[in-house]
Amino acid sequence: MVSIMCILPIIGIILCIFIKKYYFKKKQFKLAKKIWSKANIWLTNFKSFDDIFEKKNSKVASALFQLCKHRQGLLGIKCNKLTLLTNFTETINTLIHDIYLAKNNIEIVFYIWKPGGLADDVANALILSAKRGIYCRLMLDSSGSTDFFRSKWVNIMKNSGIQIVEALKINILRIFIDRIDLRQHKKIILIDNHITYTGSMNLVDPSLFKKSAGVGQWIDLMIRIEGPIAGTIGIIYSYDWEMETGKQILPKIPNKYKINLNTLIKNNSIQVITSGPYFPKDxxxxxxxxxxxxxxxxxxxxxxxxxxxxxxxxxxxxxxxxxxxxxxxxxxxxxxxxxxxxxxxxxxxxxxxxxxxxxxxxxxxxxxxxxxxxxxxxxxxxxxxxxxxxxxxxxxxxxxxxxxxxxxxxxxxxxxxxxxxxxxxxxxxxxxxxxxxxxxxxxxxxxx
CATH class of the missing domain: 3.30.870.10 (Endonuclease Chain A)
Structure with a gap:
């Protein structure tokens, strides 16, 4: 009984370390407020494109889109093309094709990037794109992408001109100021502020990932979208980037977009919901x-x-x-x-x-x-x-x-x-x- 009583306080301390709320420093609060003020100016401009917003929703979706409108300030957005991708090889080949066709910028965030297999083909495509003058930014979670940050690819990609950020960097001192298990779990790819990918897939070849776990290959689903929804996802990416680096990378002002209104899908409406310590709670x-x-x-x-x-x-x-x-x-x-x-x-x-x-x-x-x-x-x-x-x-x-x-x-x-x-x-x-x-x-x- 005595030994149990001695152990329980230790367990309690460990639990408190892991389940306490994320601590926001005053400096972070100021930076977050500053970023939101700039983002609001961008969104005001974005809202002026009346034709890209869907004002009506289906009966089953109306309540949720009303919630999003009041919480985030935007109606649902139409898109030009919407594709579901279920095969990893097909997804990677489609992505590499888009990377090679990029004209201005490529922004990527993943929880896990594990070198090897087809993931290396994406790395090489990014390197070649950066060398031909495309702005490439890569943000990866420190914990999920440990293998990447220990690999040769970091220096190779940086030397080609790719900006790389290790998000929520693991540091033992963080135990005393915030949750060390807070993770950057987004999966986003943005190309030319027009094409975007998101879904459950990490940048990991499933034929090589966690083979010893005995669970079989990972089965994922990604969405590829063309259209103005990329702008709102770009705002989310720029927010995370600036909170990590202090550097502003807001997407291009919407009036520079070449939005093809004739190909916008009818009766189609998309909202983007994001979360994290910097975003609207719950x-x-x-x-x-x-x-x-x-x-x-x-x-x-x-x-x-x-x-x-x-x-x-x-x-x-x-x-x-x-x-x-x-x-x-x-x-x-x-x-x-x-x-x-x-x-x-x-x-x-x-x-x-x-x-x-x-x-x-x-x-x-x-x-x-x-x-x-x-x-x-x-x-x-x-x-x-x-x-x-x-x-x-x-x-x-x-x-x-x-x-x-x-x-x-x-x-x-x-x-x-x-x-x-x-x-x-x-x-x-x-x-x-x-x-x-x-x-x-x-x-x-x-x-x-």
Missing amino acids: TIHKALLTAIYSATKELIITTPYLVPSNDLFYAICTAAQKGISVSIIIPRYNDSIFVKWASRSFYSELLEAGVKIYLFEKGLLHTKSILIDHQLSLVGTVNLDMRSIWLNFEITLVIDNNQFGKNLASIQYEYINNSTLLDKRLWSIRSYWNRILENLFYCLNPLL
Whole structure:
């Protein structure tokens, strides 16, 4: 008993270090305020392009777009082209093609960049583009991209003219002033302020990544967009860049854009939602809740990590109890044993509410997506866990478009076809020790 009492304070100190709120220094507050004042001038100019905004939304999307409008000050934005990419090789080849065609600038942020395989082809494409005079900026998370920062590529790319920033740099002294587990989790590629990519994919060749983990290849989803939405994503990128470096890189003023109004997709509306200590609090959480409560027919969720807040958990259960078809697709095998067991603690109540839980068998399903009534889609970097919802720098796209919804549905149904439906009866007779582990890891969910 004495030894346990001695250990508990130590555990408490460790937990406090990891779950305390992010600390903002006065200098950071001043810089953040300064950046927002400049960004607001840019956005005011951007709003003058009346034709690029979609003033009407579908019934299922209207509540969420109203939330975004009041929280972020913008209506949904039309786009010229919207493409879903599910194959890694196809995504990389498309990206490299766009990089070689770039005329002015390329901005990139990733949580993980791991050298090797096709990731090196992207590095070489960036190097050649920088050498021909394209402004190239690369921002990578310090923790996620450790292998990159220890590799030869840092000096090679810098010597070619590429600017590289190690975001949220790991430093033992940070333990005493802020959360050391705060991470830059966005995945964004911007080319010429016109083409943008985002989604769940890191710059990692899945055939080489975490092979020893025994979870199979990672399965991801990316979106490629052409059009003025790149401007608002550019503002987000410039904000993160300036907070890390102190250097301003606002996108070009909108009146210099060559927006092809004739090719803007009709009945198509996109919002960008981002999160992190510098951005409006709880927007992603409120957006997820609003989207789920808007469902009337079908709700499909894919997430690699299922540790939702109480509010989101009850919203999902309520949807199923209203008679809405609710499906959650998660990987059977996970790279995190903590998340695996914590996720399992939610299964019983979800199954009891009528939620269908599918365990994906063909690798680690890393796609983060929510589809409501085949019309409203949320796709991005946000996992359904506490870290993504409350802590990390994240981004998600909200898309109100029927054809895009149908395309996303076909991908999700393919995931379901490669999954096993969790049997409610068999789950109810799992071992007593499994239940203990589930509850134990559930208590640690603020760390997950």
